[in-house]
Amino acid sequence: xxxxxxxxxxxxxxxxxxxxxxxxxxxxxxxxxxxxxxxxxxxxxxxxxxxxxxxxxxxxxxxxxxxxxxxxxxxxxxxxxxxxxxxxxxxxxxxxxxxxxxxxxxxxxxxxxxxxxxxxxxxxxxxxxxxxxxxxxxxxxxxxxxxxxxxxxxxxxxxxxxxxxxxxxxxxxxxxxxxxxxxxxxxxxxxxxxxxxxxxxxxxxxxxxxxxxxxxxxxxxxxxxxxxxxxxxxxxxxxxxxxxxxxxxxxxxxxxxxxxxxxxxxxxxxxxxxxxxxxxxxxxxxxxxxxxxxxxxxxxxxxxxxxxxxxxxxxxxxxxxxxxxxxxxxxxxxxxxxxxxxxxxxxxxxxxxxxxxxxxxxxxxxxxxxxxxxx
Amino acid sequence: xxxxxxxxxxxxxxxxxxxxxxxxxxxxxxxxxxxxxxxxxxxxxxxxxxxxxxxx
Ligand SMILES: Cc1cc2nc3c(=O)[nH]c(=O)nc-3n(C[C@H](O)[C@H](O)[C@H](O)COP(=O)(O)OP(=O)(O)OC[C@H]3O[C@@H](n4cnc5c(N)ncnc54)[C@H](O)[C@@H]3O)c2cc1C
Numbered sequence: 001x002x003x004x005x006x007x008x009x010x011x012x013x014x015x016x017x018x019x020x021x022x023x024x025x026x027x028x029x030x031x032x033x034x035x036x037x038x039x040x041x042x043x044x045x046x047x048x049x050x051x052x053x054x055x056x057x058x059x060x061x062x063x064x065x066x067x068x069x070x071x072x073x074x075x076x077x078x079x080x081x082x083x084x085x086x087x088x089x090x091x092x093x094x095x096x097x098x099x100x101x102x103x104x105x106x107x108x109x110x111x112x113x114x115x116x117x118x119x120x121x122x123x124x125x126x127x128x129x130x131x132x133x134x135x136x137x138x139x140x141x142x143x144x145x146x147x148x149x150x151x152x153x154x155x156x157x158x159x160x161x162x163x164x165x166x167x168x169x170x171x172x173x174x175x176x177x178x179x180x181x182x183x184x185x186x187x188x189x190x191x192x193x194x195x196x197x198x199x200x201x202x203x204x205x206x207x208x209x210x211x212x213x214x215x216x217x218x219x220x221x222x223x224x225x226x227x228x229x230x231x232x233x234x235x236x237x238x239x240x241x242x243x244x245x246x247x248x249x250x251x252x253x254x255x256x257x258x259x260x261x262x263x264x265x266x267x268x269x270x271x272x273x274x275x276x277x278x279x280x281x282x283x284x285x286x287x288x289x290x291x292x293x294x295x296x297x298x299x300x301x302x303x304x305x306x307x308x309x310x311x312x313x314x315x316x317x318x319x320x321x322x323x324x325x326x327x328x329x330x331x332x333x334x335x336x337x338x339x340x341x342x343x344x345x346x347x348x349x350x351x352x353x354x355x356x357x358x359x360x361x362x363x364x365x366x367x368x369x370x371x372x373x374x375x
Numbered sequence: 376x377x378x379x380x381x382x383x384x385x386x387x388x389x390x391x392x393x394x395x396x397x398x399x400x401x402x403x404x405x406x407x408x409x410x411x412x413x414x415x416x417x418x419x420x421x422x423x424x425x426x427x428x429x430x431x
Binding site: 075 | 376377378379380381382383384385386387388389390391392393394395396397398399400401402403404405406407408409410411412413414415416417418419420421422423424425427
């Protein structure tokens with residue numbers, strides 16, 4: 001990320017949205033909207049004095065709502081570009097012209113409440129779509145109680161809880177009472193591989209649940225983990241060994257069976273009712289917290305973007321490609337990589353990205369030496 | 376007039392890698408991200424499988 005931020009041939013256009021595209025392969029004109037940050041990007045030093053004193057709090061979407069941020073905020077501390085942004089939906093100065101504290105505090109003079117969204121144009125030869133992934137909202141799977149039982153969380157929420165830079169500094173304080181969660185259950189295929197919700201395999205959940213359970217044990221040697229699975233899908237390089245290490249070195253208990261229902265006991269502990277398909281018994285397990293590995297789905301807004309670009313999507317909203325050209329969309333000159341093409345992990349995303357980059361370079365007649373070919 | 380520049384839409388790990396490869400080939404790459412900064416989901420992960428190394 002840092003290398004990309006510093007590269008002289010990369011220009012980052014953050015906080016922007018594509019609005020229009022015309023032309024053809026080799027010769028596209030793209031309209032995009034650069035949203036107002038109400039901050040002069042070249043002037044902000046990211047010192048943070050503004051946010052420290054800002055009186056307004058709003059949900060922090062980077063922290064999956066587990067923490068608040070101010071109305072003037074940096075998306076995350078290592079973010080690139082390292083500049084603050086004012087959230088116009090919460091800032092009283094933008095909403096009704098009252099406050100102005102951050103402008104008084106900013107030594108650099110970076111605040112600009114009058115800044116407007118700007119319409120801009122780019123001229124490019126090729127486009128690569130890499131709009132990625134989000135998690136399916138598991139509250140529709142009502143039997144698992146997400147949104148109703150406080151100690152039932154999603155995979156991404158767990159990622160922030162276990163993160164040393166996250167809202168709990170890496171301690172698994174569970175949402176209901178901030179008690180340390182020692183017994184955690186992870187449920188696979190919540191909305192994935194389901195005829196009711198998403199019929200595909202999200203492909204990363206088996207592996208990240210094992211990782212999550214390993215990290216829990218690294219943080220706390222008394223941590224107990226239970227992964228409820230349908231069957232393990234750990235197909236990458238050395239992934240099967242990773243799974244075995246999970247059981248041998250980290251004591252993870254793998255339970256084959258779909259959980260039928262989660263209820264909450266009087267102390268706020270989730271109680272899971274499930275069939276253990278190995279022993280053919282119906283059992284229950286009481287834990288401190290449950291992590292729902294809910295279906296990984298294409299990012300919100302992919303339909304609108306596809307319409308602007310004229311590319312086709314599959315019924316599950318992944319960018320349509322054919323098996324032998326997995327980085328070509330249905331429009332010549334527009335390529336695709338990463339999760340928005342099909343579920344995949346970081347290793348696969350990176351290699352597909354290199355594939356898309358070389359397809360684009362090939363189209364434009366560029367060789368890796370940086371020189372253009374003659375004919 | 377055609378262009379030899381490339382626009383990458385989405386600044387997660389895939390978009391960053393694509394832009395980086397192009398940049399290394401001498402292509403001007405625009406990396407367009409709708410959030411206030413690039414990084415995508417990977418930036419939200421503390422550690423990543425299969426190495427359990429830090430994500431950022
Ligand atoms: C809970 C969880 C844990 C995971 N753990 C691991 C792990 O440990 N190891 C591993 O290998 N993989 C893991 N994965 C998978 C990993 O997150 C993905 O493989 C990876 O993030 C895909 O990268 P990407 O760049 O395609 O998408 P993303 O990381 O989603 O990046 C896409 C970017 O595009 C931006 N964007 C979206 N739409 C638009 C638009 N219309 N215009 C402009 N910008 C847009 C987004 O804001 C985002 O910055 C995990 C996934 C989840 C859900």
